[in-house]
Amino acid sequence: MSKTRVATVWLDGCSGCHMSFLDLDERLLDIAPLIQLVHSPIADVKEFPENVDVALVEGAVSSDEDEEKILKIRERSKILVALGDCSVTSNVPSMRNQFEPNRMLHAIYGDGVIPLGGGPVPTLLRKSRPIHEFVNVDVYVPGCPPPADLIFDTISNLLAGQKREDAPAPKFG
């Protein structure tokens, strides 16, 4: 049986969803034989690969780089999972949406050199938004972060179509 090609992605978030993913602890060993982790911040793969079966995306779309990434992820993945409140609702990153990005950056960093307008630092979009406002999302897993049990339930579901009865209900926050 060929292994399911799984990718995890970290956009504008705190990596808490990835921490929660690692909280699967010994259950990671149950999943490991079934999947091939083809891209992840914990695997340090630079380019998002082709033919991904399941992509778990943490974080909101906040910069032009995020937008580019999410379009590519959608194009190359069969199932796209919005993992955590930032990707589902934009959550904490959206707290800056009331302010104009450049003015906000100057207010925070003062008059120092701020690399605005391209270059090595991505340009902020006017507003930070959830990923489903850019691409079609197949599965939503809200939570800040989603509990490890819920992530396990989601992954098990996608791998075997089996839902665990003791999995927590999805909840924002």
Added chain:
Amino acid sequence: MPAKVITLTIDGRDVSAREDYTILDAAKEANVKIPTLCHLEGLCDVGACRLCMVEVKGIPKLLPACVTKVSEGMSVTTDSERLLHYRMTIVELMFSERNHICSVCVSNGHCELQAMAMRLGVDHMRVPYRYPTLPVDASHERFVLDHNRCILCTRCVRACDEIEGAHTWDVMGRGIDAKVITDMNEPWGKSESCTSCGKCVNVCPTGALFEKGRSVGEMVKRKAFLPYLTQMREGKK
């Protein structure tokens, strides 16, 4: 004179109810749970949130159960695909209209809007977020008003008026621009009518009104005391 008793059906079940009951009262007595947010036992009903909408046979539009009186032979459906669709949409609109960020909210885990989203299976908002710029009033000595989390249920307005008798709270503006205000839209801390009783804070379903000094997830509202007060004072049902 004792109230007349009438009969109606709720979700296909025959039930009896006093003629002055609302559909919500009758459903409650029959142990049928209709989702609500603006309703609170002990306060008058205003039909603000529309979550309790039900289908009544022979009437094409949906009716709010909290402000619709029962009538003889009425046939009510409280749970259907159509109702779930509208209820989910209402919750999604509430989330997208203001800046509800559960993960940094004092009421995280104790919020009725959050719980309602879970109950109805809302896992994302199908409408775009508005991200309005809204103020936070922390001028009161003990409490804070955060408009970002207000769903305009007006429970605070009614509790202050009907139970405390101060009528510090009111609603200003219309539609999506409406907001709750204290006195004549003055800072809460400068309000001369506010008695600092905290009823408004405790009836608020979200984290819009909260006690100072609470961090994320710490604000547990003490809801039980309000209906109790009403019962003791006026003997209301």
